Amino acid sequence: METIERAVDTSHMKVSDEVAIQISQMNKWYGQFHVLRDINLTVNRGERIVICGPSGSGKSTLIRCINRLEEHQSGQIVVDGTELTSDLKNIDKVRSEVGMVFQHFNLFPHLTILENCTLAPIWVRKVPKAEAEETAMHFLRKVKIPEQANKYPGQLSGGQQQRVAIARSLCMKPRIMLFDEPTSALDPEMIKEVLDTMISLAEEGMTMLCVTHEMGFAQAVANRVVFMDQGQIVEQNTPREFFNNPQSERTKLFLSQILGH
Amino acid sequence: MSETGTQTVRFVRDTMLPEAAPPASQSGAVKWLRENLFSGWLNTILTILGALVLFQILRGLVPWFAHSVWNAQTLGECRQIIAETWGEGARGACLAVVRDRWTQWTFGFYPAHLYWRPVLALVLLFAALAPILFSAVPRRLMAFSALFPFVGYWLLWGGTIWTPVVALAGFVVGYAVWRGMAKRNALAAVLLAVAAALVWWLFLAGPVERALAGVAPLALESVRSSSFGGFVLALTIGVSAISLSLPLGIMLALGRQSDMFLIKTLSVCFIEFIRGVPLITLLFTASLLLNYFLPPGTNFDIILRVIIMVTLFAAAYIAEVIRGGLAALPRGQYEAADALGLDYFQAQRLIVLPQALKISIPGIVSTFIGLFKDTTLVVFVGLLDPLKGITDAVRASTDWKGIYWEPYIFVGFIFFLFCFGMSRYSMYLERRLKRDHR
Ligand SMILES: Nc1ncnc2c1ncn2[C@@H]1O[C@H](COP(=O)(O)OP(=O)(O)OP(=O)(O)O)[C@@H](O)[C@H]1O
Numbered sequence: 140m141e142t143i144e145r146a147v148d149t150s151h152m153k154v155s156d157e158v159a160i161q162i163s164q165m166n167k168w169y170g171q172f173h174v175l176r177d178i179n180l181t182v183n184r185g186e187r188i189v190i191c192g193p194s195g196s197g198k199s200t201l202i203r204c205i206n207r208l209e210e211h212q213s214g215q216i217v218v219d220g221t222e223l224t225s226d227l228k229n230i231d232k233v234r235s236e237v238g239m240v241f242q243h244f245n246l247f248p249h250l251t252i253l254e255n256c257t258l259a260p261i262w263v264r265k266v267p268k269a270e271a272e273e274t275a276m277h278f279l280r281k282v283k284i285p286e287q288a289n290k291y292p293g294q295l296s297g298g299q300q301q302r303v304a305i306a307r308s309l310c311m312k313p314r315i316m317l318f319d320e321p322t323s324a325l326d327p328e329m330i331k332e333v334l335d336t337m338i339s340l341a342e343e344g345m346t347m348l349c350v351t352h353e354m355g356f357a358q359a360v361a362n363r364v365v366f367m368d369q370g371q372i373v374e375q376n377t378p379r380e381f382f383n384n385p386q387s388e389r390t391k392l393f394l395s396q397i398l399g400h
Numbered sequence: 401m402s403e404t405g406t407q408t409v410r411f412v413r414d415t416m417l418p419e420a421a422p423p424a425s426q427s428g429a430v431k432w433l434r435e436n437l438f439s440g441w442l443n444t445i446l447t448i449l450g451a452l453v454l455f456q457i458l459r460g461l462v463p464w465f466a467h468s469v470w471n472a473q474t475l476g477e478c479r480q481i482i483a484e485t486w487g488e489g490a491r492g493a494c495l496a497v498v499r500d501r502w503t504q505w506t507f508g509f510y511p512a513h514l515y516w517r518p519v520l521a522l523v524l525l526f527a528a529l530a531p532i533l534f535s536a537v538p539r540r541l542m543a544f545s546a547l548f549p550f551v552g553y554w555l556l557w558g559g560t561i562w563t564p565v566v567a568l569a570g571f572v573v574g575y576a577v578w579r580g581m582a583k584r585n586a587l588a589a590v591l592l593a594v595a596a597a598l599v600w601w602l603f604l605a606g607p608v609e610r611a612l613a614g615v616a617p618l619a620l621e622s623v624r625s626s627s628f629g630g631f632v633l634a635l636t637i638g639v640s641a642i643s644l645s646l647p648l649g650i651m652l653a654l655g656r657q658s659d660m661f662l663i664k665t666l667s668v669c670f671i672e673f674i675r676g677v678p679l680i681t682l683l684f685t686a687s688l689l690l691n692y693f694l695p696p697g698t699n700f701d702i703i704l705r706v707i708i709m710v711t712l713f714a715a716a717y718i719a720e721v722i723r724g725g726l727a728a729l730p731r732g733q734y735e736a737a738d739a740l741g742l743d744y745f746q747a748q749r750l751i752v753l754p755q756a757l758k759i760s761i762p763g764i765v766s767t768f769i770g771l772f773k774d775t776t777l778v779v780f781v782g783l784l785d786p787l788k789g790i791t792d793a794v795r796a797s798t799d800w801k802g803i804y805w806e807p808y809i810f811v812g813f814i815f816f817l818f819c820f821g822m823s824r825y826s827m828y829l830e831r832r833l834k835r836d837h838r
């Protein structure tokens with residue numbers, strides 16, 4: 140928790156009534172294995188949600204369903220008014236609205252940092268190259284690494300790579316950002332720089348879904364913490380209630396394990 | 401370390417030591433010899449054995465090359481010169497055969513007054529390859545690379561200029577149809593473009609060509625495929641098959657990975673079938689069997705048939721090499737491409753293939769080297785490859801009857817130059833594309 144030093148003022152971060160993501164009665168199986176069971180989750184525009192839970196509980200699978208990196212078998216996922224079905228047009232539409240940051244960054248190693256950031260805007264959004272580069276530099280400045288623009292990902296530290304990955308997503312001007320354990324492949328001293336980037340994103344009102352074990356981050360910026368276990372949402376609450384007054388036994392056990400030592 | 405003793409806990413250096421050369425036994429040749437050749441008794445024995453073998457080989461080879469004769473008209477004359485100069489019983493290389501017959505090894509039975517055409521084609525080939533092989537050459541010259549196959553064809557085979565022009569026009573027709581349709585439906589556009597090009601080539605190209613030839617009879621003296629031979633033949637087949645098999649191999653590799661059942665099955669069957677059959681079988685098929693299947697009277701050039709077979713053969717191997725490269729890519733790369741909204745073709749072209757091909761460079765170049773050497777197998781379908789076809793022709797002449805080693809060494813040496821060149825290029829390319837500065 141000590142990684143979050145800056146006091147984050149969440150009072151001005153307004154959550155609108157508009158629904159950004161609506162998941163209802165969603166189920167997913169891997170073969171015979173029922174990974175996600177009856178998931179119901181509504182995310183409003185501007186909301187910042189932290190998803191936590193023990194390993195293997197289906198957190199990654201859940202957020203990967205939101206941009207259809209994984210396919211769900213029953214129920215409904217509606218993102219920004221577009222329902223995810225096997226219709227490729229809808230999938231493309233959702234993917235261009237939703238940015239995703241991965242645990243292992245997944246930068247393209249054969250492209251420079253700048254090219255990583257301009258690739259999708261140029262090819263998907265058909266933005267002219269010069270304009271795409273300007274946007275990319277804007278976001279690279281924002282994540283505080285404009286000077287690395289012409290290097291290759293392999294030349295950057297883990298924390299820098301993850302900030303590039305965030306900038307790369309932002310270049311598509313997404314309305315929703317998904318984070319899958321963005322800091323868990325990083326050394327402790329690099330976690331802070333990535334979390335700071337994410338906090339400033341939250342302060343600008345980005346809708347965020349974040350799988351993370353950084354409870355300090357959850358307390359500082361989340362509107363809601365969602366706790367998952369065995370493929371189900373076990374508990375959701377405001378961070379204050381969630382940490383100080385957990386309801387279910389599983390949550391208590393999880394919190395004692397993660398905060399106890 | 402030693403500064404931790406009781407009296408010397410504090411230590412400050414006041415004079416800086418000058419740089420000194422390492423002791424002789426620790427540097428230069430002595431050190432290298434000790435570390436690499438005499439580091440233990442086993443290594444020492446192997447070194448001595450190796451030196452003996454090397455000595456034996458050189459004892460035979462060095463005099464043979466040292467006594468070589470470059471100026472002679474016949475084998476008998478050459479042997480005589482060696483005997484006169486170095487004494488009776490001395491052995492020497494009659495490299496005069498190379499000097500006497502190099503045009504035959506190079507051009508086969510290509511008409512001598514037209515030698516300039518293959519030579520010009522070779523020069524243009526290098527010009528066409530430059531922008532593809534070296535990033536320093538302006539990209540714009542690629543336009544010439546795209547035109548080269550048509551220019552090269554015309555120079556080598558001659559005939560009316562309208563043959564390559566209407567062939568090229570087929571691509572233009574296909575491209576125009578694709579451009580017109582691409583906005584509406586990508587798949588339909590591709591299919592229609594292919595169909596339009598086929599219609600052009602099969603039904604329209606012939607009459608158009610004859611009409612144009614009637615109006616403007618621009619033509620080079622035509623040369624028949626049976627006159628091709630030697631390195632002109634090897635390079636014609638090799639270069640065509642190499643440049644055609646790479647794209648085909650990429651498509652097969654992607655097809656094999658495809659989710660679409662039909663495409664996947666076809667790719668797998670094709671790859672496994674072609675890899676399971678010796679190249680010579682395919683060449684015999686090309687030369688004999690196809691005659692049964694094609695309508696009688698069709699004049700389907702034998703070199704073209706061989707190029708098709710060699711291409712298919714190499715493509716199957718390249719597809720497997722590239723599959724290895726594709727498998728080496730982390731899944732995260734595909735996911736990142738998907739998450740950014742790139743479609744299948746964009747993801748393959750911009751993210752997957754550049755990385756997979758880079759990993760596959762050594763394997764691809766090995767396949768190309770193998771392909772180039774395999775062009776000598778065309779001798780089995782009656783074409784005059786440099787290694788056996790032309791060498792046999794030379795050895796059958798009265799002047800050089802009985803010569804054995806020299807032609808093979810010469811042809812082997814030329815093949816080595818080409819293959820070694822490809823190998824060095826692949827290493828250069830790997831170094832240039834190295835991006836993981838870890
Ligand atoms: N492709 C797959 N095929 C089969 N089972 C899978 C697959 N991917 C994940 N699983 C299983 O689904 C379950 C949920 O996986 P998921 O990656 O969503 O967990 P998680 O909550 O993100 O865990 P962690 O905190 O370790 O990342 C796990 O039991 C995992 O073994």
Ligand SMILES: [Mg+2]
Nearest residue numbers: 198199200320
């Ligand atoms: Mg996970």
